[in-house]
Amino acid sequence: MGPHPAVAAIRLAVRRVLHDILTEQTSAQRPVPTPAAAGSPAPFVPAAAHPPHERPQSPLVLVACSGGADSMALASALAFEAPRLGIRAGGVTVDHGLQTGSDQRAAEVVQRLRELGLDPVESTAVTVGREGGPEAAARDARYAALDAAARRHGAAAVLLGHTRDDQAETVLLGLARGSGIRSLSGMAAVSGAGGRYRRPFLHLDRQTARKACMAQSLPVWDDPHNADPAYTRSRLRHEGLPALEKALGKGVVEALARTAQLSRDDADALDTWARQAEAAVRDATGLLECAKLYALPPAVRRRILRRAAIEAGAPAGSLFARHIEEVDRLITGWRGQGAINLPGRVVAQRQGGRLVIRQG
Numbered sequence: 001m002g003p004h005p006a007v008a009a010i011r012l013a014v015r016r017v018l019h020d021i022l023t024e025q026t027s028a029q030r031p032v033p034t035p036a037a038a039g040s041p042a043p044f045v046p047a048a049a050h051p052p053h054e055r056p057q058s059p060l061v062l063v064a065c066s067g068g069a070d071s072m073a074l075a076s077a078l079a080f081e082a083p084r085l086g087i088r089a090g091g092v093t094v095d096h097g098l099q100t101g102s103d104q105r106a107a108e109v110v111q112r113l114r115e116l117g118l119d120p121v122e123s124t125a126v127t128v129g130r131e132g133g134p135e136a137a138a139r140d141a142r143y144a145a146l147d148a149a150a151r152r153h154g155a156a157a158v159l160l161g162h163t164r165d166d167q168a169e170t171v172l173l174g175l176a177r178g179s180g181i182r183s184l185s186g187m188a189a190v191s192g193a194g195g196r197y198r199r200p201f202l203h204l205d206r207q208t209a210r211k212a213c214m215a216q217s218l219p220v221w222d223d224p225h226n227a228d229p230a231y232t233r234s235r236l237r238h239e240g241l242p243a244l245e246k247a248l249g250k251g252v253v254e255a256l257a258r259t260a261q262l263s264r265d266d267a268d269a270l271d272t273w274a275r276q277a278e279a280a281v282r283d284a285t286g287l288l289e290c291a292k293l294y295a296l297p298p299a300v301r302r303r304i305l306r307r308a309a310i311e312a313g314a315p316a317g318s319l320f321a322r323h324i325e326e327v328d329r330l331i332t333g334w335r336g337q338g339a340i341n342l343p344g345r346v347v348a349q350r351q352g353g354r355l356v357i358r359q360g
């Protein structure tokens with residue numbers, strides 16, 4: 001008898017990502033063709049062809065595990081699949097120190113990961129600041145700790161347990177911010193420096209992860225923050241999405257996740273267009289020419305303005321759509337208005353048909 005369908009589903013999702021990682025590693029190990037050999041395919045040198053002391057070590061993949069159902073399911077699937085593909089599997093849990101006994105819980109997660117056969121396994125404690133609110137501050141501290149752990153262990157990738165439900169929530173949060181398709185594109189399946197972070201469960205629903213834990217008798221920890229109505233995401237999870245499903249039907253989560261993928265593709269295409277158009281709208285001294293900007297579609301023009309503001313020193317996180325709209329009016333609604341103040345002491349003004357954006 002095969003595994004429970006939920007267990008089969010989580011393993012398949014992880015296997016696919018591990019295959020991707022192996023394929024990328026293999027192409028990275030291919031020797032760069034010499035000029036003479038260029039044009040003919042580079043021969044792959046199998047690991048066994050290296051002398052033992054030079055043989056590349058099998059890649060290490062870490063799972064970022066909170067002890068919750070999603071990341072415990074992920075850890076169990078990694079522990080099952082990795083050895084079958086010659087990959088080493090380890091785990092990291094981050095202790096945010098936000099609740100009493102969080103160190104104890106982190107120690108329990110470490111213990112559970114070890115029981116699954118992962119090695120190396122570690123718990124890392126962080127200090128959560130205040131910048132951007134409690135959720136953003138915890139996330140920043142967590143990713144910094146995960147980055148450091150990945151570097152320390154030389155990991156090829158770090159797996160995260162975000163599910164299709166998390167993706168739907170992220171899209172709704174972006175929609176509510178009203179800041180364009182980039183914020184509707186949710187989380188990427190691959191992100192971070194060198195594509196370090198992978199999200200194998202982005203197409204799986206949360207219930208599947210939970211069922212997989214139950215089927216394997218894996219104990220899971222339910223973070224009380226996830227049910228705390230003080231947090232926006234928690235209200236969305238427990239009130240917003242159920243209300244939407246009631247009004248619009250069960251397919252709403254899947255549709256939101258699909259929206260994320262479509263928006264991501266569109267946003268990537270527009271970013272590329274804006275990068276290419278940017279060179280053509282600058283004069284010989286590098287200033288932006290208003291007439292040329294005016295001729296561009298608004299979506300492309302606003303991207304160029306946003307990039308210019310960030311390059312001048314405006315912090316990306318504080319630069320909102322309304323800021324860019326005001327700068328845009330210097331191009332599309334010119335009536336001699338004065339300089340526009342942007343975050344980071346950046347000032348945008350129109351001078352002699354040119355747009356000057358610089359730190360004041």
Ligand SMILES: Nc1ncnc2c1ncn2[C@@H]1O[C@H](COP(=O)(O)OP(=O)(O)OP(=O)(O)O)[C@@H](O)[C@H]1O
Pocket residue numbers: 063064065066067068069070071072092093094095096142159160161162166223226
């Ligand atoms: N304390 C932590 N330590 C390590 N990784 C974490 C921690 N918290 C979250 N993560 C990683 O980030 C992912 C998303 O976490 P988040 O809290 O947003 O979602 P979640 O649905 O509560 O996930 P989970 O059920 O795995 O806790 C997790 O699945 C896990 O991979």
